[in-house]
Amino acid sequence: MLQTGSSPPRLDGLVVLVVDATTGVGRELATRLSAAGAVVAVVGAGHxxxxxxxxxxxxxxxxxxxxxxxxxxxxxxxxxxxxxxGRLPAQIAADAAPVNAAVVVLPAPDTPGELPDAFRAVSAALAAALPPGARHIERTPAAAAGPDTTTAGDRTWLRSVVDSLAADAARATSR
Structure with a gap:
């Protein structure tokens, strides 16, 4: 589990949707978010x-x-x-609770074909369908590193996402 100072960040009660969550950095993010207490919508991206x-x-x-x-x-x-x-946020709200954040792991820029454009269209549709106040986060890896590979930059980004969502959750509970 991630550590921030002496205690791990907590995401209890947050619902986070992760697109392309079944391999690589998306899988690692889904695992870390879940371990921090979030309800994670693990979205496999078929193509x-x-x-x-x-x-x-x-x-x-x-x-x-x-x-x-x-x-x-x-x-x-x-x-x-x-x-x-675009239908995912409503489905997840019906299955669990409203989505607090959506993370889309985009293909690397050097990915050939139409896949990068398809993922950007998915990300835009998802962003438009999120409830008011929900965060939309995108991650584009520097280069295709393999389906189960995370780089040092990815790990830094993973920590920053979990930490920033934990800070959002802490602010929301203090209101």
Whole structure:
């Protein structure tokens, strides 16, 4: 678990949606958010270039988190259809609670084909559908590092996301 000072940041009660949460930095973020107490909507991003099943991977990650006593819910979207992403916040609100933050892990800029544009369209649709006050965060890796690879820069970013959401949660509870 992440440490801030002597105690880990807490995200109890927050609902965080993570798109492309089944591999690499997205999976690591979903795991860290869940370990910090957030309810995480693990969104597998399906697309034709993917050589695995996004829905199955989302379910497996949620099962592993559940086995550890954490709460995560599996979802899947086809990144070629941004309207699916636009429906996610309402679906998650019906399944759990309103979304407090959405994080979209975009493909690396050197990713060939139409996938980067498809993810940007998904991110825009998702941002437009979030409830008022919800945070929208995007992460574009510097380069394609492999599906299960996180860099030092990724790890710094992961800490900053968890810490900033924890600060938001602390401000919200002090109001």
């Amino acid at each position: 034709p270039d993917r050589d695995d099943d996004a829905a199955t991977n989302a379910a497996f990650l949620c099962k592993a988190l559940s086995d550890a006593g954490l709460l995560a819910l599996p979802y899947r979207i086809d990144v070629r259809d941004p309207t699916e992403a």
